Amino acid sequence: MxxxxxxxxxxxxxxxxxxxxxxxxxxxxxxxVVTVADNGGSSGRLRGELGGLPPGDLRMALAALCGDDSTGRQWAGVLQSRFHSPGPLNGHAIGNLLIEGVWQHLGPVEGLELVGQLLHVQGRVLPMSLVPLAIEADVIGADPRRPDDPCVIRGQHEVAVAQGEVLCIRLVPDxxxxxxxxxxxxxxxxxxxxxxxxxxxxxxxxxxxxxxxxxxxxxxxxxxxxxxxxxxxxxxxxxxxxxxxxxxxxxxxxxxxxxxxxxxxxxxxxxxxxxxxxxxxxxxxxxxxxxxxxxxxxxxxxxxxxxxxxxx
Structure with a gap:
């Protein structure tokens, strides 16, 4: 090559x-190319308040592509750091709020391109879909009353922490x-x-x-x-x-x-x-x-x- x-x-x-x-x-x-089904933590809160795509996994990808020089490492640290306060900002990732703010002006793809240029990232970050998604899974053993029967668990966070064995997943909307x-x-x-x-x-x-x-x-x-x-x-x-x-x-x-x-x-x-x-x-x-x-x-x-x- x-x-x-x-x-x-x-x-x-x-x-x-x-x-x-x-x-x-x-x-x-x-x-x-990044999944857009996150519903936990800062991303879940922003998704519930603003609608649209969850920024968290996209933020992590941008941070991973920041430069290896001191400026790049500083930007990666800023993106990943979180607010500590007694108010509603507590726990939000700074990078999530930056991405959401840019999105309100430019939309997902152009917004991520602009943030990437600002951070001098090595590469490009894209969402897998422009539609916010939910993950739905069939899980055996999640309901202790029916340990042998599959039940439906919905939500990325809920699936990730579900008790029992996950059999398969679907996306909502289909x-x-x-x-x-x-x-x-x-x-x-x-x-x-x-x-x-x-x-x-x-x-x-x-x-x-x-x-x-x-x-x-x-x-x-x-x-x-x-x-x-x-x-x-x-x-x-x-x-x-x-x-x-x-x-x-x-x-x-x-x-x-x-x-x-x-x-x-x-x-x-x-x-x-x-x-x-x-x-x-x-x-x-x-x-x-x-x-x-x-x-x-x-x-x-x-x-x-x-x-x-x-x-x-």
Whole structure:
């Protein structure tokens, strides 16, 4: 490849942030496509008061793409910091209010572009849809009175903390329109990266937006899936193979080129390679965990794998 690869990364929250921190060390031709179903914390409060898209996951993506110089690090810190007060501003992320203020003048896509220019971000941040969404899940074991029956849980935060096993997710409204610029970014990419992140609330939602899912399935670029270092929360106890099975259930037509798995997570899963083969993918196993042993991706280690895969 005689140019830096064009990479579109899809996800939300801390998982997407980790992926972007790694990818920005490989290329500056980078676009983040971010989930817009957050209903908790500062984003949920703003969504309830103002309507429109929740800014929180978009803010985190912008912070991850801020420059590595002192100004960039300062801006990232400002975006992520929160107000501390006895009044209604308490707990709001400063970056959320900045984004909301710009949106009122320019709208979501142009507003994010302006904030990105202000912060000198390396890359571009887009919402997966211009419609604020809700996540709805079928969960077994959420109701202790009916432990064997599935019940419906609604809301990203509620799904993320639900007791029981999540079976599948849907979006409300059903079949929402994709952000056209996000679809174009997937179509133009040399590499499309899914994950890591909360499987049901950050990764799978992209595959149930029909236009976006079609773009991913039919993309000319190579499709890369990065699995989490440790299954937790929504997927606690799930094997790597079970993560792949859920992906296939939500997007049966999806095929992958590469699946990146942490060595410790892959070690005890004898079904991983068979499931990966069914999706058309090669498995890349590497030590990806933070050196202190915490259950997070080390951006430098992940960047090394991305670089080998995308640049050679």
């Amino acid at each position: 005689d140019h830096l690869p064009r990479v579109t990364a899809l996800g939300g929250g801390h998982g997407l942030s980790a992926s972007l921190q790694a990818l920005r060390q490989v290329t500056d031709q980078l676009c983040a 079949a929402p329109p994709a952000c056209p610029q996000a679809v174009a970014a997937v179509e133009d990419a040399d590499f499309i990266v899914l994950g890591p992140g909360s499987w049901f609330t950050s990764v799978l939602p992209h595959l149930v937006v029909p236009e976006l899912a079609d773009a991913i399935v039919n993309a000319r670029g190579r499709r890369v899936l990065t699995l989490n270092v440790v299954p937790a929360g929504e997927t606690e106890g799930f094997s790597p193979a079970r993560h792949l099975e859920l992906l296939a259930e939500h997007a049966p037509a999806l095929r992958l080129d590469t699946i990146i798995v942490d060595a410790a997570f892959a070690a005890d899963d004898r079904h991983l390679h068979r499931y990966a083969q069914a999706l058309g993918a090669e498995v890349v196993v590497a030590d990806l965990r933070m050196r202190d042993g915490s259950a997070r991706h080390d951006p430098l280690r992940l960047a090394s794998v991305y670089r080998e895969l995308m640049v050679g």
